[in-house]
Amino acid sequence: MTEPLLEMNNIWVKFTPSKRPEVVAVEDASISVRENEFVSLIGPSGCGKSTLLRAAAGLEIPSSGEITVDGQPVDGPGADRGMVFQAYTLFPWLTVSENIRFALKKTSLTSAEKDDRVREYIRLIGLEGFENSYPNQLSGGMRQRVAIARALVYRPKILLMDEPFGALDAQTRLLMQELLLQVWENHRSTVLFVTHDVEEAILLSDRILVMTALPGKIKAEIMIDLPRPRSIIEMETSSQFAAYKKQLLELVREEARKSFSRIPDKREA
Numbered sequence: 001m002t003e004p005l006l007e008m009n010n011i012w013v014k015f016t017p018s019k020r021p022e023v024v025a026v027e028d029a030s031i032s033v034r035e036n037e038f039v040s041l042i043g044p045s046g047c048g049k050s051t052l053l054r055a056a057a058g059l060e061i062p063s064s065g066e067i068t069v070d071g072q073p074v075d076g077p078g079a080d081r082g083m084v085f086q087a088y089t090l091f092p093w094l095t096v097s098e099n100i101r102f103a104l105k106k107t108s109l110t111s112a113e114k115d116d117r118v119r120e121y122i123r124l125i126g127l128e129g130f131e132n133s134y135p136n137q138l139s140g141g142m143r144q145r146v147a148i149a150r151a152l153v154y155r156p157k158i159l160l161m162d163e164p165f166g167a168l169d170a171q172t173r174l175l176m177q178e179l180l181l182q183v184w185e186n187h188r189s190t191v192l193f194v195t196h197d198v199e200e201a202i203l204l205s206d207r208i209l210v211m212t213a214l215p216g217k218i219k220a221e222i223m224i225d226l227p228r229p230r231s232i233i234e235m236e237t238s239s240q241f242a243a244y245k246k247q248l249l250e251l252v253r254e255e256a257r258k259s260f261s262r263i264p265d266k267r268e269a
């Protein structure tokens with residue numbers, strides 16, 4: 001068993017919007033992600049998933065609790081953590097190559113090494129031929145592939161992904177899930193992944209953490225003991241996959257219902 005790479009201990013995040021009551025977004029959540037592990041965080045909308053991920057990224061300072069990456073305390077954003085958000089966050093004035101190369105700015109690689117690395121990742125995401133295109137000349141899925149390459153190219157210790165495929169159509173989403181699966185299975189980076197899509201979480205993860213409705217706590221931890229390499233087609237027909245899906249849907253639905261407590265459950269009526 002490898003050492004935890006990311007440790008979040010007893011994290012509380014409170015927001016105090018002006019003239020409105022305090023919101024406790026995350027309540028006493030503890031997470032640890034080991035090196036080379038793919039962990040997903042799922043839970044109902046508004047339960048604090050993004051807040052927790054932003055705290056790991058150093059973009060949100062917890063009200064209490066401690067966060068370390070490789071034993072070093074996190075007190076702000078850092079190059080040891082790569083971030084991919086739901087919205088495409090490319091620089092519109094830079095080409096595909098330039099966007100990816102930008103992430104290597106602070107590394108000690110030589111210019112030739114940077115060129116090689118950029119080429120390697122463009123190949124990996126299947127965008128050869130689009131090196132000199134600008135983001136507005138690409139589809140949503142292509143842009144998100146560039147965002148993923150940009151987060152991977154400098155080989156951060158951990159990748160933090162917040163619903164990176166949330167804005168894509170179902171077909172592109174499947175392709176992107178397969179791509180991430182492939183890249184991860186070949187390169188074995190460490191990932192903390194936020195999604196509300198239960199199937200996506202099972203397909204990709206070694207372990208899934210289920211959060212409660214607001215204030216978000218970690219409610220359950222499910223180990224996904226499915227063989228790798230995995231494929232979407234195989235998963236669709238696997239009875240083990242179906243069993244995980246049922247178990248997780250029940251856990252999430254129970255929480256979602258709490259956040260919509262005025263909607264009566266038909267089965268209970």
Ligand SMILES: Nc1ncnc2c1ncn2[C@@H]1O[C@H](COP(=O)(O)OP(=O)(O)OP(=O)(O)O)[C@@H](O)[C@H]1O
Pocket residue numbers: 015016017023024025043044045046047048049050051052196214
């Ligand atoms: N900057 C902020 N100021 C005040 N409240 C905030 C702020 N950011 C988040 N919140 C509140 O914290 C709670 C958790 O938000 P968060 O974005 O982490 O949820 P989420 O689980 O990512 O939801 P979704 O699945 O819809 O993305 C919400 O109630 C939200 O309104």
Ligand SMILES: [Mg+2]
Pocket residue numbers: 049050051
């Ligand atoms: Mg969110």
